[in-house]
Amino acid sequence: MRKLTYGMNVSLDGYIAAPGDDLGWSVPSDELFQWWSDRVEATGLALYGRRLWETMSSHWPTAGQQPDATPAEIEFARRWLDMPKVVFSSRARAVEWNARLVTSDAVTEIRRLKADDRGPMDILGATLAGAAMRAGLIDEYAIVTHPVLVGGGTPFFTALDAWVNLTLVETRTFPDGVLLTRYETRC
Template identity: 75%
Template structure:
């Protein structure tokens, strides 16, 4: 069975986007944090996206390595992003590119099927999609890169739950700018 990992940058008060879908609250990540995320992306065999995060990622990363000021890590991230198989879950878009498959049906059923396959870890991104997977008990690991900023509202990292989820802390790490990484595994 494949492992499913939900990881994102998050504000101290628990939001992945401020009101108006504003994700500029963190500023650019430090080189060290960016490298950590790159390493996570390299380790993932498949990336699952909700529509909003897909639109954000696909608006930049297909050509991110061609930007004049792209760092070596950004160049590698863009290449890895294009090469990694992706699944986008949406009922409102009808076309995806860059090694991506679109699923318009039952996301939980498809994620359950993908988890049952042989293969390496899968990452999941997007609050709505990850929330559905969380409520279905499908997420095995959480990675939060918490920024020292309070935004007071927006899109929460965690959605409402039907029951408690007990976790084990597996890593903590501090990055430049006061960003604190915490990783937890679901206690089964």
């Protein structure tokens, strides 16, 4: 069975985007950017919600071809394009760049994908991850906490009907006081 990880940059007060979808507070250091790039390389399948898909697909398909692209950005862009992706949306009509579109029930499809054994999956986007959280499908949380309070926006966690007990499996400090904490769910 595939492992499903939900990981994103998070403000100290728990948001993945500030009001107005502002992500300016989460610009990664070179070391953190490399960590995210290595994570993309290791991911067998990425599950995207529509909004995050629109953000990523508007930038990364051509980012590595820009004249000012750094070697790290070129590498990330290549890895992102190569990584298989599933986009969950009832609004999107088509997706590109090694992705397929799912318009049916996300939880049912995620359960089906987890039953496979083709490598780990990452789930990206708060709304999609919230549905998977409520269904008990998340196996690991990778929380990259930035030392900033944004005061509102899109929360990392959704409201749950029951507690989810977690086990800390890794901590790591990045430049600028950014802290990675990885937790696995306990059965």
